[in-house]
Amino acid sequence: xxxxxxxxxxxxxxxxxxxxxxxxxxxxxxxxxxxxxxxxxxxxxxxxxxxxxxxxxxxxxxxxxxxxxxxxxxxxxxxxxxxxxxxxxxxxxxxxxxxxxxxxxxxxxxxxxxxxxxxxxxxxxxxxxxxxxxxxxxxxxxxxxxxxxxxxxxxxxxxxxxxxxxxxxxxxxxxxxxxxxxxxxxxxxxxxxxxxxxxxxxxxxxxxxxxxxxxxxxxxxxxxxxxxxxxxxxxxxxxxxxxxxxxxxxxxxxxxxxxxxxxxxxxxxxxxxxxxxxxxxxxxxxxxxxxxxxxxxxxxxxxxxxxxxxxxxxxxxxxxxxxxxxxxxxxxxxxxxxxxxxxxxxxxxxxxxxxxxxxxxxxxxxxxxxxxxxxxxxxxxxxxxxxxxxxxxxxxxxxxxxxxxxxxxxxxxxxxxxxxxxxxxxxxxxxxxxxxxxxxxxxxxxxxxxxxxxxxxxxxxxxxxxxxxxxxxxxxxxxxxxxxxxxxxxxxxxxxxxxxxxxxxxxxxxxxxxxxxxxxxxxxxxxxxxxxxxxxxxxxxxxxxxxxxxxxxxxxxxxxxxxxxxxxxxxxxxxxxxxxxxxxxxxxxxxxxxxxxxxxxxxxxxxxxxxxxxxxxxxxxxxxxxxxxxxxxxxxxxxxxxxxxxxxxxxxxxxxxxxxxxxxxxxxxxxxxxxxxxxxxxxxxxxxxxxxxxxxxxxxxxxxxxxxxxxxxxxxxxxxxxxxxxxxxxxxxxxxxxxxxxxxxxxxxxxxxxxxxxxxxxxxxxxxxxxxxxxxxxxxxxxxxxxxxxxxxxxxxxxxxxxxxxxxxxxxxxxxxxxxxxxxxxxxxxxxxxxxxxxxxxxxxxxxxxxxxxxxxxxxxxx
Numbered sequence: 001x002x003x004x005x006x007x008x009x010x011x012x013x014x015x016x017x018x019x020x021x022x023x024x025x026x027x028x029x030x031x032x033x034x035x036x037x038x039x040x041x042x043x044x045x046x047x048x049x050x051x052x053x054x055x056x057x058x059x060x061x062x063x064x065x066x067x068x069x070x071x072x073x074x075x076x077x078x079x080x081x082x083x084x085x086x087x088x089x090x091x092x093x094x095x096x097x098x099x100x101x102x103x104x105x106x107x108x109x110x111x112x113x114x115x116x117x118x119x120x121x122x123x124x125x126x127x128x129x130x131x132x133x134x135x136x137x138x139x140x141x142x143x144x145x146x147x148x149x150x151x152x153x154x155x156x157x158x159x160x161x162x163x164x165x166x167x168x169x170x171x172x173x174x175x176x177x178x179x180x181x182x183x184x185x186x187x188x189x190x191x192x193x194x195x196x197x198x199x200x201x202x203x204x205x206x207x208x209x210x211x212x213x214x215x216x217x218x219x220x221x222x223x224x225x226x227x228x229x230x231x232x233x234x235x236x237x238x239x240x241x242x243x244x245x246x247x248x249x250x251x252x253x254x255x256x257x258x259x260x261x262x263x264x265x266x267x268x269x270x271x272x273x274x275x276x277x278x279x280x281x282x283x284x285x286x287x288x289x290x291x292x293x294x295x296x297x298x299x300x301x302x303x304x305x306x307x308x309x310x311x312x313x314x315x316x317x318x319x320x321x322x323x324x325x326x327x328x329x330x331x332x333x334x335x336x337x338x339x340x341x342x343x344x345x346x347x348x349x350x351x352x353x354x355x356x357x358x359x360x361x362x363x364x365x366x367x368x369x370x371x372x373x374x375x376x377x378x379x380x381x382x383x384x385x386x387x388x389x390x391x392x393x394x395x396x397x398x399x400x401x402x403x404x405x406x407x408x409x410x411x412x413x414x415x416x417x418x419x420x421x422x423x424x425x426x427x428x429x430x431x432x433x434x435x436x437x438x439x440x441x442x443x444x445x446x447x448x449x450x451x452x453x454x455x456x457x458x459x460x461x462x463x464x465x466x467x468x469x470x471x472x473x474x475x476x477x478x479x480x481x482x483x484x485x486x487x488x489x490x491x492x493x494x495x496x497x498x499x500x501x502x503x504x505x506x507x508x509x510x511x512x513x514x515x516x517x518x519x520x521x522x523x524x525x526x527x528x529x530x531x532x533x534x535x536x537x538x539x540x541x542x543x544x545x546x547x548x549x550x551x552x553x554x555x556x557x558x559x560x561x562x563x564x565x566x567x568x569x570x571x572x573x574x575x576x577x578x579x580x581x582x583x584x585x586x587x588x589x590x591x592x593x594x595x596x597x598x599x600x601x602x603x604x605x606x607x608x609x610x611x612x613x614x615x616x617x618x619x620x621x622x623x624x625x626x627x628x629x630x631x632x633x634x635x636x637x638x639x640x641x642x643x644x645x646x647x648x649x650x651x652x653x654x655x656x657x658x659x660x661x662x663x664x665x666x667x668x669x670x671x672x673x674x675x676x677x678x679x680x681x682x683x684x685x686x687x688x689x690x691x692x693x694x695x696x697x698x699x700x701x702x703x704x705x706x707x708x709x710x711x712x713x714x715x716x717x718x719x720x721x722x723x724x725x726x727x728x729x730x731x732x733x734x735x736x737x738x739x740x741x742x743x744x745x746x747x748x749x750x751x752x753x754x755x756x757x758x759x760x761x762x763x764x765x766x767x768x769x770x771x772x773x774x775x776x777x778x779x780x781x782x783x784x785x786x787x788x789x790x791x792x793x794x795x796x797x798x799x800x801x802x803x804x805x806x807x808x809x810x811x812x813x814x815x816x817x818x819x820x821x822x823x824x825x826x827x828x829x830x831x832x833x834x835x836x837x838x839x840x841x842x843x844x845x846x847x848x849x850x851x852x853x854x855x856x857x858x859x860x861x862x863x
Contacts, residue, residue: 008167015303016091016101017047023043025107027110040077041076057070058070061077066087066089073409087106088105106169147186147253149845170259171260173185175265181229182226186225198246215260232543233300238260239259257293268367270357270358272370272371273367275372277371279291287337287340294372294506296369300590310330310356315353321339326375350374353420354373379418381419385423391487394492398498408467422471423470427466428468447469454611457494461493464490465490466487498589509522515564525557528585530587531754541582542581546579547577548563549565605697606638608635611704612634614706617708629707640694643667645691650686777778
């Protein structure tokens with residue numbers, strides 16, 4: 001934004017321009033007895049500003065007859081609106097960008113009606129109050145008397161005509177009043193108080209609604225009081241309603257609205273939003289440049305001097321170059337520069353104390369507060385980089401890369417590690433081949449001359465470079481480059497002993513395989529790049545020879561074979577054999593270079609073909625062997641020394657050609673089969689086959705294929721029996737195998753039978769004691785339940801073993817108790833002889849029978 005415009009405009013305060021509008025209305029707007037709908041009643045307008053352009057601001061009137069348009073003009077919103085009596089209504093403004101604001105509008109005809117029409121209206125004192133301004137002097141005058149308008153209710157004079165009710169002008173009360181309290185504000189009267197007894201009351205917020213009892217009224221004489229000091233910042237207005245009733249509680253007057261406005265006092269200091277504000281401005285800025293904005297808020301009424309804040313600068317630290325480098329707009333708080341000379345390299349930060357004072361800046365009556373504004377002077381590129389010397393030098397060994405050969409130092413007064421300080425170096429001449437580059441050290445900002453391409457002492461013994469330095473950011477307007485931004489750099493090249501090199505590397509040669517040992521293949525010689533050192537000699541040696549086929553002459557590099565070259569060797573890949581040799585000079589220190597010799601071996605026919613497959617099977621019947629056995633061959637050689645192949649049967653022995661035949665399928669395949677109507681016993685037959693390749697001269701190989709002749713099923717596959725027979729097993733061998741299988745099965749069966757017999761014996765073995773002797777059979781169960789611990793009258797002796805049986809025998813026949821001992825003789829169990837076996841439990845049971853001839857048990861559960 002434009003700084004000048006910003007400094008000239010004051011702060012916007014949303015709201016109505018007045019809290020009460022008194023609008024006179026000319027009788028010219030009356031059409032007969034009423035005003036036509038949508039007629040503008042006055043040229044005076046209501047002024048409202050929400051500081052956002054008043055977009056979508058809507059006005060709402062409390063009177064159904066009059067309202068306000070968006071432009072502030074007052075109009076009649078229904079047909080026949082009357083102004084026989086002054087009209088007063090509340091106007092509310094609201095919108096999407098603003099809070100709800102209220103004001104009061106009073107409309108009255110300029111030429112008042114006849115005195116008869118003013119019956120029951122406000123008294124003269126009330127008219128004077130309505131015409132007064134909102135000034136403090138108004139509260140020193142005698143309190144006004146507010147009269148109820150004619151209500152149309154019954155009175156001593158009978159029914160009277162109902163007139164429009166008055167809306168009383170606002171009552172102004174100063175905040176923070178010291179009293180004494182209660183303090184009278186206004187008197188409320190009804191003109192019927194001469195005829196009947198009237199009781200007055202008020203309702204609304206501040207009366208009978210929280211905060212309660214801020215206002216009260218004498219119910220007899222109608223005097224209204226404020227009971228305590230008011231705080232406008234807590235609540236700025238009150239809306240009350242005054243009521244008049246008779247002694248029976250019947251309404252004798254229509255309620256009237258009372259608006260009480262709290263008059264602001266200067267009781268709040270301006271408060272800054274922040275105690276410390278941070279801003280910045282570029283060094284070298286011109287006067288009038290916007291720097292930053294500070295703002296303070298005053299809780300008092302901003303439509304009065306109590307809430308109108310003004311700003312000023314109290315101090316500036318430091319005072320360089322002058323004490324008043326900045327100024328502040330007194331109304332909106334914008335800080336701008338007023339003098340040139342801002343230099344970050346001299347002063348990088350200013351501290352300013354800003355004072356805000358209300359009462360429009362009146363230091364005698366206003367309240368003040370202060371805040372701190374810290375202004376940082378930001379750097380601009382107003383200092384070009386300067387090299388510390390006009391010439392620099394360095395050395396570099398030949399054939400070395402990625403080493404720093406010279407260090408260029410630079411000074412720059414701008415802010416370190418910023419684009420205004422970061423240096424960029426460029427070589428503008430002396431290095432056409434691009435052997436060097438200059439990198440910037442991010443910490444020191446130095447330029448590091450680095451070798452990126454090897455240099456050759458024999459080609460260039462020195463380089464004269466011209467270097468220029470600049471910043472990452474462009475220089476500020478009006479700043480010229482320094483003469484010290486350019487320097488010369490001399491780079492000397494140091495000679496080192498360079499290794500010999502093979503001009504052709506790798507070197508390719510072609511030879512047929514099979515050349516004998518001692519054959520000279522080629523001369524693989526190297527060159528020495530150190531041409532100025534004429535005394536150096538080169539010696540050769542073998543570095544890698546996988547098959548050990550070659551040797552090299554130490555002085556002249558001649559390559560000679562030491563064994564026959566074989567293309568089919570595992571060391572040959574894709575017909576290529578590689579060997580590596582070393583060339584070493586006699587410099588100090590000695591240097592060596594390597595060279596690779598690649599020998600392409602041309603194939604010769606030195607490998608006979610081999611028959612494939614070596615084994616197969618065939619059906620004994622020709623009609624089930626229409627396809628025969630497909631055969632082919634493999635040859636280690638390549639074309640034309642491999643296929644097509646020729647397959648033949650030898651002439652000896654004669655049975656081969658008599659039983660077998662070979663037919664040609666293609667160049668590399670043939671079919672071996674039995675002759676027609678020839679039957680062979682199932683078995684394995686070795687059939688010799690002669691295979692020949694297509695070399696010049698061709699090579700042949702006699703191979704043997706093992707053919708298994710066997711009986712076949714209807715699908716032409718060998719049966720199981722046939723396969724066994726064909727495997728060469730005679731009837732005796734087959735019978736022996738079957739006998740072995742039967743013996744194994746018999747052994748398994750006998751083992752199973754033995755296991756089952758042992759299990760049966762274990763189950764049928766008798767117990768060591770007779771079942772009748774088992775002590776478990778002597779346990780008697782008693783189901784009669786006895787008493788618990790609390791049942792002390794139960795005769796426990798009845799559960800004990802009796803000493804005699806007389807009382808039992810003498811009992812009449814009938815049902816006996818189950819807990820009585822049987823009277824039948826006890827069974828006498830024979831005593832078994834004890835089996836003398838370790839761990840046998842028979843001894844234990846026998847001892848129990850001797851000591852305890854019978855056992856019983858019983859249980860008593862608690863009833």
